[in-house]
Amino acid sequence: MTEPNRLNPPERNSELVVAAVYERVVEASLERVWENVYDWEHLPWIHSEAFNSIERIASGDWGWRARVELAGKAKAEIELITNRDAHHYVARTFAGAGTPSEIWTSLDPIAENRTAIAVEFCVQPMPEEALQNLGKGYVSLYTLLWDQDEAMMQAREKALGDRRSASVEPVETLSLGPLDDVRARLPFTIEFAGGRFRIIEVQGEFIAHSTECPHLLGPLDDCSVMDGSIVCPWHGYQFDVRTGRSSDGRALRLRSAPRVVINASNSQVTIEDLRDDLPASGDRIGA
Numbered sequence: 069m070t071e072p073n074r075l076n077p078p079e080r081n082s083e084l085v086v087a088a089v090y091e092r093v094v095e096a097s098l099e100r101v102w103e104n105v106y107d108w109e110h111l112p113w114i115h116s117e118a119f120n121s122i123e124r125i126a127s128g129d130w131g132w133r134a135r136v137e138l139a140g141k142a143k144a145e146i147e148l149i150t151n152r153d154a155h156h157y158v159a160r161t162f163a164g165a166g167t168p169s170e171i172w173t174s175l176d177p178i179a180e181n182r183t184a185i186a187v188e189f190c191v192q193p194m195p196e197e198a199l200q201n202l203g204k205g206y207v208s209l210y211t212l213l214w215d216q217d218e219a220m221m222q223a224r225e226k227a228l229g230d231r232r233s234a235s236v237e238p239v240e241t242l243s244l245g246p247l248d249d250v251r252a253r254l255p256f257t258i259e260f261a262g263g264r265f266r267i268i269e270v271q272g273e274f275i276a277h278s279t280e281c282p283h284l285l286g287p288l289d290d291c292s293v294m295d296g297s298i299v300c301p302w303h304g305y306q307f308d309v310r311t312g313r314s315s316d317g318r319a320l321r322l323r324s325a326p327r328v329v330i331n332a333s334n335s336q337v338t339i340e341d342l343r344d345d346l347p348a349s350g351d352r353i354g355a
Contacts, residue, residue, distance in 0.1 A: 097181045109304075122135070143165065246335055
């Protein structure tokens with residue numbers, strides 16, 4: 069299967085009919101929306117109600133193709149083809165459940181952080197009542213999907229803004245208080261040396277880890293710790309909280325974290341310096 073020809077934008081399948089049209093305004097910039105469109109990895113993590121898994125076949129600046137397992141266990145192969153000049157893209161099911169179908173989405177940047185969208189759901193002809201019911205189902209599902217995507221895009225925009233405005237003044241130590249008080253607060257987050265970190269306890273050891281995934285700045289504030297690792301809720305990337313290194317084979321690292329120190333003489337807890345076993349920043353945006 070060859071990549072789509074970018075000189076020839078995709079054409080609509082004239083044999084399909086429109087089941088419904090969904091329109092809304094997303095409180096996110098066009099840049100964040102396009103970023104989200106190309107991000108096939110997030111589908112089973114952010115949209116677990118619709119997708120169980122995804123396996124990429126191919127991807128590029130034209131879009132992507134993937135094999136998916138839907139929430140009902142049905143399987144399909146889909147492709148998403150973009151036309152950025154015309155501000156639209158189409159998601160097509162070309163094998164498996166739902167074949168053939170097309171979902172056309174148009175984007176209109178109406179303000180710096182507001183994008184209007186219009187989605188057309190195109191399916192095989194069917195009796196009118198069945199078509200209306202299918203259309204209602206599509207609109208209900210896509211309302212949820214865009215709510216979830218909007219929240220992710222806004223969180224990423226905030227994370228990028230926080231990084232741009234973060235103070236990088238050197239900080240040597242920060243007192244967290246008496247040991248018993250600190251343990252009673254766990255887990256909690258702190259600001260230190262221009263970064264945000266979560267303090268946790270793993271098998272009796274106090275550890276600080278970055279609250280940003282180095283992939284696309286996904287939030288790691290509330291991740292459960294399993295076997296010493298945390299999993300990003302946006303894309304499923306895994307990290308060892310002790311070292312910050314990937315624990316799933318990816319060549320990524322969390323931002324360098326401070327050491328948590330307990331004073332043996334007075335049981336006071338402090339965080340000190342940044343661990344020198346990690347880089348100052350683990351950024352691999354778009355990896």
